[in-house]
Structure formats: C-alpha cells, structure tokens
Amino acid sequence: MIFKGVIVFFAFLMTVPLIIILVYIIKQGIFQVNWHFLTGVPAPVGEPGGGIANALLGSFLMVLMAAVVAIPVGMAAGIYLSENPKTKLAYYSGLCVDILQGVPSIVVGIVVYFWIVKPLGTFSAISGSIALAIMMLPIVIRSTEQTLKLLPDSLKEAALSLGVPYHRVIMKVIIPCGFAGILSGITLSVARVIGETAPLLFTAFGNPYLSASITKPMESLPHLIFTYATSPYDDWHNLAWGASFILLMFVLLLNIITKLLTRKWKVQL
Amino acid sequence: MENNKRLNLSNAQLKWENGFKRVLIAMSALLVLVIVGVLATLIVESLPSIKSLGIGFLWGKVWDPVSNVYGAYPFLVGTLLTSFIALIISIPFSYAIAIYLGEYNPKGWLSDLLKNTIELIAAVPSIIYGFWGLFVLVPIIRTFELKIHVAPYGIGVFTSSLILTIMIIPYAASLGITLIRMVPSPLKEGAYALGATRWEVIRRVIMPYTRSGLFAGVLLSLGRALGETMAVTMLIGNTSAIASTFKDVIFGPGNTMASVIANEFTEADHTQYLSALIELGLVLFLVTVVINLIGKRIITRFTNN
DSSP states (O other): HHHHHHHHHHHHHTTHHHHHHHHHHHHHHHHOOOOHHHHHHOOOOOOOOOOHHHHHHHHHHHHHHHHHHHHHHHHHHHHHHHHHSSSSSHHHHHHHHHHHHOOOOHHHHHHIIIIIHHHHHOOHHHHHHHHHHHHHHHHHHHHHHHHHSSSSHHHHHHHHHHTHHHHHHIIIIIIIHTHHHHHHHHHHHHHHTTTTOHHHTTOOOOOOSSOOOTTSSSOOOOHHHHHHHHHSSSHHHHHHHHHHHHHHHEEEEEEEHHHHHHSSSSOOE | HHHHHTTOOOOOHHHHHHHHHHHHHHHHHHHHHHHHHHHHHHHHHHHHHHHHGGGGGOOOOOOOOOGBOOOOHHHHHHHHHHHHHHHHHHHHHHHHHIEEEIIOSSSHHHHHHHHHHHHHHHHSHHHHHHHHHHIIIIIHHHHHHTTTOOOSSSSSSHHHHHHHHHHHHHHHHHHHHHHHHHSSSHHHHHHHTTTTHHHHIIIIHHHHHHHHHHHHHHHHHHHHHHHHOHHHHHOOOOOOOOOSSSHHHSSSSOOOHHHHHHGGGGGOOOOHHHHHHHHHHHHHHHHHHHHHHHHHHHHHHHOOO
C-alpha cells in the first residue's frame, strides 16, 4: 500500500512542473499577441510595440525547406530499410539512423557551418534548413520504416502478382496504405525541429529585419526567443514571451495532430 | 532482371523500375555518408588543436582563449555534473512512471492522460524550458541558496540540473512503460499464485526481468542530457573557471561542453581557439554516440528475447 502510494505520488508529481510551465508561458504570452505582434518586426529598445513577423516567416521558410529535403530522402531511405532489412547497406544505414538520433543538435550546427556557411562566406537561411533537415531525417526514416513493416506482405504480393511493376507497387499501393503513419512521422519531425535553436546559432544566425532571401541570415522563432530572453530589456522579454506562446501553440498543435494520426495507426515512434 | 523480362516490361518501365531501386539505395547510402561526413568534418577541423595540445587537452584545467591556453577539464566536469545530478534526481520519477503506467494502471483515461503529459514534456522546446527557468526557477533557487548559506547566484550547475531533470524523464519513462508491459504474464501469475504481494511481484519478478532495459532507458536519458544545449546555456552562468569549494561547484555557475560551444563558437577569432571548440564538439559527439548505441543495443537484445 505504502509502496503504491509512493509510486503514484512520484508519477503524478512529474506533471506539476509541466503544468506550471505551460500556465506561466500562456499567462505571460497570450496578452502580447495581437495583429501588430504578428505582422510587425521587432522594435528597437525603448520603442513600444514591435512584432515577430520576421521570425514567423523565417521559421516557416526554413522548416518548409528542411521538410522538402528531408521528406523524400527520409521516405526513400525508410522504404529501403523496410524492403531490404537483411542487406549490409541496410545494417549500416540503420546504425546511422540510431547515431543521428543521438547526435547533439549543437554538433549538427558546427558541421553544417563548415559544410555550407564557410564556403558561402555568410550565415544563411539555406544552411539553417540543411541543419534542420538533418535533425528531421531519423524521425521520418523510422516512422516510414515502422509503418511499412506493419503492412501485411499479402498486400504487396497481391499487387506484384497482378504484374504491377515494383516501383508502382510501392508508390501506388504500399505508401498510400501507410500514409497516415508516415504523415505522423512528418508532423512529429516538424514539431521537433520547429523548436530547435542550437543548430541555427551558427547557420541561420538571426536577423532583426524581415527577410525572405535564402542566402542571407534569417530569424527564427526559437532564436528570437533566445536573443530577446537573454537581453536586459523588459520590452524585449515581453516580445520573447509572446514568441514562446506562439511557438508552444505550434508545437502542441503538431503533437495533437501526430497523436490523432498514430491513434489510427499503431505506429511506435 | 530475368524476372522483369518475363513480365514483359517495356523498356521505359524497366528504366523506371531500376531507377527507383537505385534512388532507394542512393538515399540510404546518403545517410551513411552524412554520418561519415559529420565525423570527418569534426576530426579535420579539430586537427590543429589535437596536434598542438594532444590528449592533455582533456584534463587541462585552464580555458583562457586570450592567452591561448585551452583545457577541457572545466567543461567535462560541468557536463558530467549537470547530467549526473539530473540523472539521479530523474531515476525515481521515471521508474515510478514506468511502474505505475506499466503495471498498476496500464489502461483507462487516467493512464492515457498521464502518458500524454509525459510525451508533452518531451515535446516542449528546450529554449522554452531555458526561458522559464531563467525567470521563474532562478529566483526560487536564489532564495533557496540564501537559506542554505551559499552564494546566491541563482543560475548555475544545480539550476541547470533541475531543468535537465524535467527534460530527460520522458526518455527513460516511456521506454520503461513499454518494457514493463512486455513482462510475460505467466511469470507474474506464477508469483501471485505462490502468494506474492504486488510489491513482491514488482521487486522480485518485474524489476529483475526488466533491469537491463530500464538501464538502457537511463542511458538514453543520459545521452540526451549530455548534449542538451539551449536550456543549459541559459541557466548555467557560463564561467570557464572551476570553483574552489564543493558547494560552489554545485551551486555556482559553470559551463558544459555544449554551452561553451554555443557561447563562444561565433566569437572564436583564430584557428587554435576555433579548433579547440570543435574538439569539444568531437568529444561530445563520440560520447553521446557510444552511449546511445549501447542503449539501443541493450533494447534490441531485450525485445528480441
């Protein structure tokens, strides 16, 4: 009895900090958000108002570009891993997915700095996207692989026996059947990288102005929060609380979508 | 190829077919290439530092870029301290969650709610933990430090460890839940039939059966804690000097490998400085990779049995 009490106590105690954090962010952030906040750029110190449009646009563009790179590559690798689980290449790429999942995000930032920022000679949005794409890959690959492994072999065999070429079997039968599972992996990976700051520190860097140029530095929501949260000005802190609220809402929304998708498909991510 | 001919595929179809297979192979190979590239980049770029400082880099006690002296010891201490304090505090919580949701209450709305909450903890971006910690946790810790008579920095190793604790619990917990549910019920039923109580079943049957798996979960948590950057960078105080007293080491400001890279990488103005930072990144990469692979290996062995 006592033991059960201790277990229940510890298990539920864990939810307390999360609730406190969520309530605090919402309380601090929700009143910052208005039309001007969403469409303006940050104001200089001392001036009232200011918005986070540059960060919203930047986060959106960079995550979009990262997704455009990571989704096809990740799905192809995931299909390969589920179709040929016994080959040597599958062993090594499976190993690499495991490694990639554990790589600290700051290390990804360093490496992409040397791959793209240094040759180009400037911080750029495109390098930030590449860093985020690398962070997205393992989740997309694993969810594709797991989903496809759950599909019955008979499905593929039936299609093949009708004389359908292999690539069409995959594209028209297997992928549509596992679509919800793969999609849940994609939403989860987007939720994961939209809050990533460390890989962007040395790649996209940040930019106080509204910019859509992918070869120039670009602001992102988490980076804006980092810069403004560590500044000494109250106005800027308020801006960062507002941005945290928006970021949190995005992350929650994406996670709820993922939950709904995985409930239908018993995918384990 | 023979099969394809027997199916009477046209040339165009055959081209598609082979092209498709090649793309799949290429993308998997690309993944291997990325990892090899990451490792190669880190090694090549940290070569100047490795050559001039050698292995002594790891226990050099002074980090002073102005006079070109680089030692990783303060950051190794900071990283290990924050991670292990966080790990020790988190273990009771993650085990309790795993046992509660795995054994006591595996189904129903309450268990779903708790499970979703745990997953949500992992989903909140680390920058938000750092921001919240800076404005809410730091003042609390400061009052606490005044009470126990240590310098009231507020920020520091202990504060970072507390935030890390919250952040890493989901990793060990959610794995633990899955593993405890995998304990074969004949084992448990046998123990109950012999008159064991629930507590005895958990201690004598479930714990021994899942021990290695739960340990793997702790390893994954550790890997996560070692590499965590943003929340720690905001809360640890960023001092590269080692405090003299034990109390100050725990409660005073410090630095971890990840936080020193985050803070100083864009400021590093000469090759030696930069490559010393990258060598820290290389060490961090190797350590987390080894820890993660060991954890994964244990889990694979556990689930295959």
